[in-house]
Amino acid sequence: MPRNFFDLKSDQADSKYGQLLIKIKPNSEASSLPYIEKTFKKLFPLTPYTYQFYNEINLQNYEKESKWKKVILLAAVLTIFIAGLGLFGLSILMAEKRFKEIGIRKVLGASVNIIVFTLSKDLLFLISVAMVIAMPFAYYASNRWLETYPYRTDVGPLTFVEAGLLVLTIALITTSYQSIKTALMNPVDALKTD
Numbered sequence: 001m002p003r004n005f006f007d008l009k010s011d012q013a014d015s016k017y018g019q020l021l022i023k024i025k026p027n028s029e030a031s032s033l034p035y036i037e038k039t040f041k042k043l044f045p046l047t048p049y050t051y052q053f054y055n056e057i058n059l060q061n062y063e064k065e066s067k068w069k070k071v072i073l074l075a076a077v078l079t080i081f082i083a084g085l086g087l088f089g090l091s092i093l094m095a096e097k098r099f100k101e102i103g104i105r106k107v108l109g110a111s112v113n114i115i116v117f118t119l120s121k122d123l124l125f126l127i128s129v130a131m132v133i134a135m136p137f138a139y140y141a142s143n144r145w146l147e148t149y150p151y152r153t154d155v156g157p158l159t160f161v162e163a164g165l166l167v168l169t170i171a172l173i174t175t176s177y178q179s180i181k182t183a184l185m186n187p188v189d190a191l192k193t194d
Helices: 029-043 054-061 063-097 099-107 112-146 157-183 187-192
Strands: 005-009 019-023 051-053
Touching: 051 054, 054 063, 063 099, 063 112, 063 157, 099 112, 099 157, 099 187, 112 157
Parallel strands: none
Antiparallel strands: 005 019, 005 051
């Protein structure tokens, strides 16, 4: 918000004048403030003159939210990283368990794309089920949290669809490395181990 709104308020609790909002032209603070002070003292000689810019008031009001934003962002990044490591480990485990099946599929002529799809579809299905369960709760919680603010934005379903697509993309990227590595292996290695 530009620094062209400011708030004049009286320090006296029993003052009948309260506070006054004045809008001044942008970049004219140096000339406007002395004139306003002189006029204020002329009109209200017994009331102390204090002022504060409105954008500074807004910054103070949302300082706590700014700190929480940093904490939540750090927690989200850490959570996504740990979930990605778990997903990567799970894809390695699934590839090891299906090592012989992949070898047989390759001998029978399965392409790399089909093998990658076969290995990824189970994990992506589980992630999709988890998202379908979690999204209504997240929608409800975010709307309840935003109700506490006088000025707020609405969280629509499109936000959660975009978040879901982002999660599926991250999961696909995480699992695709191991899936492609397993799909490109020599099928003889899978069939001769026992």
